[in-house]
Amino acid sequence: MKNKEVAKLFNEISEYLEMDGVAFKPYAYQKAARALESLQDDLGDLYRQGGLKALKKIPGIGESMAQKIEEYLTTGKMQYYEDFKKKMPINLEEIIGVEEVGPKKAKVLYEQLGIKTLEELEEAAKAHKIAPLFGFGQKTEDNILQGIGFLKTGKGRFLLGDILPIAHGIWQKLLSLKEVEKADTAGSLRRMKDTIGDVDFLVVSRQPEKVMDFFVTLPGVVRVWGRGSTKSSVRLKEGFDMDLRVIPPESYGAALQYFTGSKEHNIALRKIAIDQGYKLSEYGLFQGDTPVAAETEEEVYARLGLAWIPPELREDRGEIDAALTGKLPRLLDYRDIKGDLHVHSNWNGGVQSIREIAAAARELGYEYVGISDHTKFLKIEHGLDEEQLRARNKEIEEINLELKHAGHNFTVLKGCEANIMADGSIDIADEVLAEMDYVIAGVHSQFKMPRAEMTRRIITAMENPHVDIISHPTGRLLKKREEYDISLEKILEAARSTGTVLEINAYPERLDLNDLNIRVCKNLGIKMVINTDAHQVDQLRLMPFGIAQARRGWAEKEDIINAWPVARLLQMLK
Ligand SMILES: [Zn+2]
Ligand SMILES: [Zn+2]
Known part of the structure; x- marks a missing residue:
């Protein structure tokens, strides 16, 4: 897909611009790259149908970026990018993928040592050629080697479903310490993003030393990156890092807001603060040097004229405007x-x-399964x-009778997960499908x-009554696996016209639909x-992972049919 290719080029342009110390422009390219990554339509389709004009309608894409996209679509090259690449032929994705190395360091490494690839970077670090460079030092060199090791093993991000239970357990332990007055997780974990880089804990404590002792000696800690009186960092045996910060109680809310992010949300929020004559940081909301709100998150948002924003929404996808105008969704709970x-x-x-x-x-409190x-x-x-489906349905009917006789208000529904064959047909006869709930x-x-065939295949299935x-x-x-190559736009159109419900699969490896697609469905009334x-x-306990993605997609009770009573649910289905 061209969208991802262009997004990658824009990201690299942003990094090259940053190397040259250009102001503002790097962020514009980064933002454009993000817009392209989450774009539903294929850039090629858009361009064929609407030309340059259609490209300029993409959020964050102006005249000059649109021209660059056009050039890439028509020639397969982007000269602006090629010029940078010629001047500095670095494998940016590899080099900047190492946590310690940003664009500025990458530039020095290339100019001083000619480093272009990860392999060359590792060689240079092992030969101690990096520490003597101006602005680097021994610690940076060590961190670069560790960063390379991490890239090789973990690839940097972890499934929410793998991290959350571990982090939750540690959070509970922190809360149970008598030295801890308050504790929260922050970062992408609090925002319930589908994948997580590392875990952040914030704590209020009058005896930070004791909390730090506890944290760096937790079972499963394989490495202590640093231990201070306000911040410690460790790596767990599962391969991810955790930071713990001790925050003064009077600025806890501001810190929680700051470390929850996202970066994009915080940039937008800081801008609002500046517009109103304030300064917002992890220490508080300040008017001049006087803090005016810091103790709770609610206070910080309220002082800026905003309703408190649920962490799942903090991605700079319109939530700040909605909070300003009282239009935040009543999120699914x-x-x-x-x-x-x-x-x-x-x-x-x-x-x-x-x-x-x-x-x-x-036991989970459900009314039906x-x-x-x-x-x-x-x-x-x-x-x-x-034949087996019919026999199984008979068993379900018996169980429902038993439940009824026992006085339980609970229903087992007769369903199946049939297969969509290559031609879009279903592998079970219609008359048996008709007997299912x-x-x-x-x-x-x-x-x-x-693409065209896969799209047609799924639409044909949806057209089955x-x-x-x-x-x-x-x-x-x-x-593990990319999405199918499909035109989601066409599939959503068909879902709407056929009244087909789309699943948010809560299995942590899937989370499919994802947050962005959920938002689109909600807006289309699917x-x-x-x-x-x-x-x-x-x-069955994996449900909250799906709920979290639904919330990230701004879903409300009305959008999610299994938040409805069984009678309404059955009425809604075809
Ligand atoms: Zn299944
Ligand atoms: Zn399945």
Whole structure:
């Protein structure tokens, strides 16, 4: 896809501009690159249909950037970029990928030592050629070597689902210390981003030394990067880093706001502060030298005339304007979900029986659970054929009777997760699909089809009058598999016209739809369902990961059908 290629070039231009000490422009290119990365439409399509004019309609793209995109689309090259590259032929992605090295350092490393690649950087560090350079030193050299090691093992980012349980456990331990008065996580973890770089804790304590002792000796700490009286940093055996900062109580809110980010949100917020004659930092909101708000986040936002903004929204995607004008969404709450519609039982590849699943779902406080076993095409998951589906449905009906007799207000729904074949047909006969309470359909084979065919395939499935929900609509697996090559725009159009619900798969490796796509669906009025895709009952507890992405996509109760009572849910489905 050209969008990603151009975004990469713009990112590198931003880095080259920064090397040359140019003001403002680097950020403009960075912002444009982000806009391109999250753009729904293919740049090539846009250009073919609307020319230069259409390119200029992309947020953050002005005349000169649009011309550069046009040049790249028509010639496969961008001369502006090529000129930079010729002057400084560095593999920027590699070199700047090392945590310690920014554009300015990369420039010095090239000019003084001719370093162009990661391999050359590692060689130079090992030969101690970097420490003597002006502005570097031994510590930087060591950090560069450690950074390279990290790149080789961890690749830098971790799944929210892997990090959150560990961080939550440590947070609980911190809260239980008598020396700790307050503790929170900050950063991308608090914003519930789908992947996390590192973990930040903020703490209020009158005895910071004791807290630091505790933190740097936590079980699982394999390395202490630094231990001070206000900040310590460690690496855990899982490969990620954690920082802990001790904050004075009077500026805790400002620090929490600052370290929660995102960077983009904070830049925009600081600008609002400046416009109003204030200065905002991690220490507080100041008028001249006088702090006017700092103790709580609410205070800081309120003083700027803004409602408090839920952390999941802090990405500079319009939340500040919404907070200024009282138009923040009434976000879906973590307690709003009434049932899970994507659960596999032991009739196919799942672990537990339907009775056990129903019991686990009731324990979670749900009003219903939908059993969506795989169907026959998926042989490795023991997918069910028509006859087996009917037998399983009979069992569900029996269980519902038992539940009713026991006086429980709980329903098990008859569903399935059928396969979308290469031609868009469904692998189960229509008359059996018609007997289900609902039908999920998903792509589980032939992931690499050409764009037009893959798009047509999914749309054909949505046009089936029995298909209610499309599971994991884009097929991405975080850090493993790219999305299918599809025109999401066309798929969303079809979802709207056919009344098909799109899934937000809460499985931490999927989180599919992602936050940006959820936002688009919400704006188009397309209904969504948050499902765990549990293959064992423990996985029913993954729901909050999906809810978090829904919140990041500005979803409200009205947008999410499993936040509705069962009667309304069944009425809504086809
Ligand atoms: Zn599936
Ligand atoms: Zn599934």
